[in-house]
Amino acid sequence: xxxxxxxxxxxxxxxxxxxxxxxxxxxxxxxxxxxxxxxxxxxxxxxxxxxxxxxxxxxxxxxxxxxxxxxxxxxxxxxxxxxxxxxxxxxxxxxxxxxxxxxxxxxxxxxxxxxxxxxxxxxxxxxxxxxxxxxxxxxxxxxxx
Numbered sequence: 001x002x003x004x005x006x007x008x009x010x011x012x013x014x015x016x017x018x019x020x021x022x023x024x025x026x027x028x029x030x031x032x033x034x035x036x037x038x039x040x041x042x043x044x045x046x047x048x049x050x051x052x053x054x055x056x057x058x059x060x061x062x063x064x065x066x067x068x069x070x071x072x073x074x075x076x077x078x079x080x081x082x083x084x085x086x087x088x089x090x091x092x093x094x095x096x097x098x099x100x101x102x103x104x105x106x107x108x109x110x111x112x113x114x115x116x117x118x119x120x121x122x123x124x125x126x127x128x129x130x131x132x133x134x135x136x137x138x139x140x141x142x143x144x145x
Contacts, residue, residue: 089137
């Protein structure tokens with residue numbers, strides 16, 4: 001089974017919201033709320049994402065086996081999409097559109113390679129991002145913590 005934009009975007013929209021849309025926040029689901037310095041209203045929130053041995057706490061905090069991994073913004077979006085798919089394959093074109101849409105499929109391949117290098121520098125033998133041959137897709141494999 002493959003994840004598409006339709007299956008990934010609703011998951012993102014459940015955890016990230018903007019106050020200007022008129023939505024009332026549910027404080028129980030917002031663990032890392034950010035507040036406006038002028039009026040004190042929450043601007044957006046990011047609920048921690050945990051899947052096996054990876055934990056994504058905020059936009060710049062990614063932990064694997066409780067070790068911090070420093071990822072670029074593009075690599076973070078890519079890993080977030082793969083983790084949110086929870087083991088389903090995500091095609092390169094879906095990842096490209098999820099990451100902004102103005103990138104080529106080969107750019108996704110390069111970002112996957114760079115993310116693997118960064119994860120392997122922290123956890124030797126890292127093999128949780130696998131390519132699905134013949135489909136141009138990637139999958140994040142579950143590994144218990």
